[in-house]
Amino acid sequence: MTEVSVAKEDLAAIDELVALKSVNKHFGALHVLQDIDLTIARGEVVVVIGPSGSGKSTLCRTINRLETIDSGTITIDGRALPQEGKELARLRADVGMVFQSFNLFAHKTVLENVMLGQVKVRKADKKQAEEKARALLDRVGVGSQADKYPAQLSGGQQQRVAIARALAMDPKVMLFDEPTSALDPEMINEVLEVMQQLARDGMTMIVVTHEMGFARSAANRVVFMADGRIVEQATPDQFFSNPSSDRAKDFLSKILHH
């Protein structure tokens, strides 16, 4: 009996890829993350939604240590995020991040953008890095743009390059912070489709988005934040048809009926 339950616990621990425990963060007097407990299993797709200023971006940024935390712990694949140095660079590379603004290097070609991290951080040799970059650019549908500079691409193409660049590091988890909100409407779907495919391929993903269609079709779980707290979490079906908190009901009525 005991042996079986221990084995199950071990399995659950292995399956837990990202774990935040009692995480708190302040910006001066503002308590921006309040006792956040959140675990994300390997292969899980979690969509984070909530009103502006609720702490969604800060949450993402703490997960790859672009922001420090005041208390609590964050582990990636069982390992705490180190404070600084090479170890941090390596662990950070395990967490791919795609922002609203594409953040590509303007003076490097698309191909170079996707090769750079592989060579610098992962110490890949150039030929292998190039092969992998070309394969990833094909995968996100911009293989023919490899030799152009970012400014020569549409926003949707640039964002797909940003996704390819993050994937080139073989991340264990991908964070997306409103990846489509700076895009013209006709380009949103081409980026969402790439993300849908990633989700289907089993990538572990944390996605901050207002795209409720994506949340419904790709998410395993919706996490609703307000005022620095996780107010509720549920499957997309449960959350959209029967949210339990007034904050979530209010939020949904605003975003679904405008």
Ligand SMILES: Nc1ncnc2c1ncn2[C@@H]1O[C@H](COP(=O)(O)OP(=O)(O)OP(=O)(O)O)[C@@H](O)[C@H]1O
């Ligand atoms: N570097 C910073 N210094 C001080 N305050 C900050 C900083 N970054 C964010 N904040 C504040 O922390 C709160 C949470 O911000 P955050 O960007 O995480 O919210 P969000 O949920 O991502 O909002 P949005 O939907 O508008 O992107 C906001 O009140 C914001 O003004």
Ligand SMILES: [Mg+2]
């Ligand atoms: Mg934000």
